[in-house]
Amino acid sequence: MPESSASGPEAATGVDATTLARVQRRTVAVLSAGQVLGGVAFGATISLGAVLAADVSGDDALSGFATAFVTLGTAAVAVPLATLARRRGRRIGLAIGMVIALLGVGVVVLGAAVRVFPLLIAGFALIGAGQAANLQSRFAAADLATDASRGRDLSVVVWATTIGAVLGPNLVGPGEAIGQALGMPPMTGAYVFTVVAQVLAIVLYLVLLRPDPLKLAQRVAGERASGAGAAIARDDRPRTALFAMIAIAGAHGVMVAVMAMTPVHLVHHGASLEVVGLTISLHIAGMYALSPVFGMLADRVGRVATVLVGQVLLVAAMLTASFGQDSNTAVTIALVLLGLGWSASTVAGSTLLTESSSEERRTVRQGRSDLAMSLVGGLGAIAAGGVLGAIGYGGLALVALVIVVAVAAAAPLARQR
Template sequence: MTVLTPDALPALQRRTVAILSLGQVLGGIAFGSTVSLGALLAADLSGDDALSGLATASVTLGAAAFAIPLARFAARRGRRLSLTAGNLLALIGVFVVITSAALRVFPLLLVGIVMIGMGNAGNLQSRFAATDLAAPKHRGRDLSIVVWSTTIGGVTGPLLLTPGEALGQAVGMPPLTGSYLFALVAQFAALMLYLVALRPDPLLTALKMAATPSRAAALGASVDRPVSARYAIFAVSGSHAVMASVMAMTPIHLSHMAHGHGGAGEMSEEVTLLVGVTIALHVAGMYGLSPVFGILADRWGRVRVVLLGQAVLAASLGTAIIAGEHAAGVMIALILLGLGWSAATVAGAALLTESSTVEMRPRRQGISDSLMSLTAAVGAAGAGVVLTNFGYGGLSAVALVIVVAISVMSPWGRIRESVPA
């Protein structure tokens, strides 16, 4: 492997960020389709709305189970092969989901969604790959650019529901699976992109540079701050749990509203469109302003932007409690939910990276992604029960407790934290 000088680092970093961003555009299409359709497919195949949350739970459970092994694999073989492996699993998962819908086998659906979640662990890893060679003063910005690029695919995925259904019917696909045709093409393209273009590998290059003190300084990799790292992991996983649990139940809640709270019933085109538009707006909130939050994290400090995210999450949950029985109120709440998640996730990931040496980063990043997905899986699984018994407002009130905890514990993140110059 050729060892780069610090002067050559910016050009390689720009190229790496561009490749990761394009990969996130492609991967976002598959993820957006899964988020929008998973709960509806689960409710349809199981015949029980209370089990609909298992779809999002399965996505996050798959990501949780695979995050640490994938991080260890990345530490040994690099980001290129780990991201390729993630996309391959997701591609297989999409085939399994389509098969489960054709056979109407609910457990097989969950297996496919788990595999898509395992692939999503690779998509999550992309944001950390953007920081491997980043200069400390631009770490939040570079990370947020990769996060932002998911907007294109993530918004497109839900909006492809209606045309996807028409295409699926034309080729004889099972109901609610048509848009997965687009996901198959996008997932394969992302796999080939990482395999062919992500050279030299950013993590392997960073590890080699870190072995030389002068080169390690260019990466800001000489100081380890475990207390700040622990808070970053808690803030990111908690914010993700809030987002995932509320988002997972929104399609079911909107379906209930459209049918007078009498159950999901037959999925009409109007309900599918309402769900698709609402989730698309939510995903736009998740990713659309992430570069703004990345720049703010670089200039204001990581913990301040994490707290900004908690304030926006609180506003979202408050809107859901007050106006959650109106479609417009749900849309506003979901947009704010995405914005709050974005601020907390971008700033928290930057804080975790800068609190760790290069050698420690893959391990802690894997732990962070695993806990983030695991807490979200638990939240999404329980969200269906909470929604059934306490309604959408009750679910939002429960999620608000986590927001308060992250805010109260923020002084732990400030320990040893230095605001980037």
């Protein structure tokens, strides 16, 4: 059974269980649509980032700055957006994140037009706010969820990212044709799709995310505190929440570090760009496509147990990558396992973090978790290059394995009741 002992919503003063269930279904549908739009916007953006950075700077060594600054931007606004959501609700928090990202797209296009590298990079940092909003959408899906469906509801929103993540990068070609017709700077045409998707996401959140799930959850929590409300709010378990944050950040750091270096390793071993593209596509499918399976698993067998399933998958991925580093097939299998391990750990860890935090601390912890997740991922990507150069791809996988073992060893923290 799941680690939480509280039951789902019961009859509440002014907000009964039937109403909560109806609002939750609507909330998950709206958030899923927003994730599709956000994924299209982010996918189209990030696929051009490295190329634009190299072109404007004139130095291929600076191509990684685009992704790095998107990650830093995500980290910088994670806590402020969570704080804003607590004060003004999820709809305002998510919409503001998208508005900042929209501003960032304009700055990127301007930076490309005037060929000023610092301006271009500043734009990518602002775009990170959109990714922060995408990350916080999964927590919004859990605001009104019951213990029986929290993992599933959260995972459905994560799964919706699959559509945008696959579709976004494929809009680069059509976008370039549109950009040329509009007189945009070279290699920025796909940002037309980014702008359209983000505007639609902003309108979607502001118009359709009503009633606001976090505001309604706060109302129910207040009723429960007065003895009349449903059991959405719960006792605070800081050690359990800490383990959840460690599991999320650890899995993300391992995933980013190994994934970022895989194309370099494959190319150096003679793989074609088609093989590299297929490997990364299968990895992304592993990250998102089966997330509902892990959400349902977390609901049925428990959050911590599912996190540990994720660690087992990550161990299998690291060992396959290390001992099969000379085989393109083995590396592809390792990347699929890596995506699956990340998915199980992130879905179950995010669910556990939500339900182990009291209503007063929940949104702040969620913001801090996204901050830690982004920082660890950024540092992992930076450090991975040095490790790859020093001890090779197999050695990088074994170093990452140490992090996986450390996360699994921290599991006793989650036993707090």
